Amino acid sequence: MSGQNHSRDLKGPFLYHIGSADENWNLLSNPNHSGKALRSALCLYAFHALNDYWEKALPAAIAIELLHNFSLIHDDIQDHDTERRHRRTLWTIIGEPKALLTGSAMHSIAYLNLFYLKDRGINEEKVLLASQLLFKTSLDMIKGQVLDLKFEQSIQINRNQYLEMIDFKTSSLISCSLAVGALLGTDHKPIIKAFAQYGLHLGRVFQLKDDILGIWGQSRVTGKSESNDILRKKKSFPIICALEACTPKDRKVLSKIYEKQTLGQQDLDVVMEVLEANQSKGKTEEFIEFEALSAIEQLNLIHIDGWALKDGKDLVDFLVNRDY
């Protein structure tokens, strides 16, 4: 079938979303809206920690980065978010139907990239295992989204339920990135498992730090939506901590606020006070510290070169201390 031309209709939006083109689909000579590329870097890191030539795992890293970006396009549509990475979200430019299609195309292209692993000498069994892992992770991410939608309508969420949700929604892909890199690099299952576990804890550190920044960070720095997570009624970890510990009276106050359609500055102030009174920020930071230690513990189980061990630990430190 011909029709290479038609891919143009989605190519512009595709390149815009991953930060390589502007709103008129012109290529940017100096792309700077691509995101952190954390997940693809982790895939290459795990592979390189076990092998000399990291380039061999590049198709998997691309697949993972595209899978992540596909989920962001669809998330933005679902949440009606208007800003990401300091720019307008895709659906606000081309409308929901076409943004939906761009996302789905990116999903398929992600997987098509995996087949290039074969050209780089990865055997078919491993390519299949890697793609199977990615599909399962896709499903986990969707489960996380479903839980997230469910939690929006409730304040009866405890810490464990929240952690389960972010494990599906966020940590699963971070863990999968490392597991795929390791899987391509070794046949030794305990090593693959340790990388996967390192990723799960890393994912929690990442998400809980995001939760802190979403309330106490500067939106100009994070480049996320203009408004604070509280104004967006996101029940993130610090909120859950407050709900678990606060007085029945404060619980009623929060409950009333979260029943409102939209929140204002006054609501924000009240919620911030309850968070303060219950040391929510401190408790979240404590939990991040605990997850950071668990991540490093897993890393210590793997016998890797000094540079790889140091890089893996530095990343944990970076995620704990970042302010954007």
Place this chain on the structure above:
Amino acid sequence: MSGQNHSRDLKGPFLYHIGSADENWNLLSNPNHSGKALRSALCLYAFHALNDYWEKALPAAIAIELLHNFSLIHDDIQDHDTERRHRRTLWTIIGEPKALLTGSAMHSIAYLNLFYLKDRGINEEKVLLASQLLFKTSLDMIKGQVLDLKFEQSIQINRNQYLEMIDFKTSSLISCSLAVGALLGTDHKPIIKAFAQYGLHLGRVFQLKDDILGIWGQSRVTGKSESNDILRKKKSFPIICALEACTPKDRKVLSKIYEKQTLGQQDLDVVMEVLEANQSKGKTEEFIEFEALSAIEQLNLIHIDGWALKDGKDLVDFLVNRDY
């Protein structure tokens, strides 16, 4: 990761869409809203035409049927269609965000089914080839959707452009179903190609007959949206035939009608008159006949058993003559 319970949230909607459950997610003892299952049947047919045990290709047939159903869930959201297979569409029951997620989950589950081919003795190389073909087809279907969205805003579409659109949107998956079945059943490339070509022509027959039924068929029988394709401003093949052949005056009339936001009975009558005056139905039927012959020509290139040849030809006849 645990969380099997959470899949329940999508399992009901999933089973509802494929016709196995009712609106309360209760399993139906006698499912009768599952659609024709044409594509999965074609996959099994091609495999069985070349092999004894059709059960071996079953995971691929399931993958194909789910891929098709995934695209229907997302299509219904995009087009805001409210009825499919005599029932409410999924998004009207659970809302757009959750329907979107159900579709994406189905997409991933489709591909996960392919891995079961390994357990049935299909080698890894073929599993990879089959999944590669399915991904490419996913992309083709999206290209078709994009063209379809584009054509909605224009009456400057000629027959070839329309055929290209339906080749992407509809014929590609029908062709892929046969190609995957053949690919799993033989190493002989010309046979795989002939099945794929048979599928392309079959897809055109299928879609153009759909176009006729969408205007002249009874909606009660087809189970599609209540309204006629004309009222939905769908520029299907008969409309394109009329636009190509009609007087400049009639072209202006049509153009005016298609600029309207919504069409009424009077517009419908006018369009029907123009279609009549330009023998649009007859021209479409002629083209279907031509495509049917081309399909059978491809079938004759393959040396298959008498029953398979007869079944393949009977299917063409059935698609040409169906009235639902």
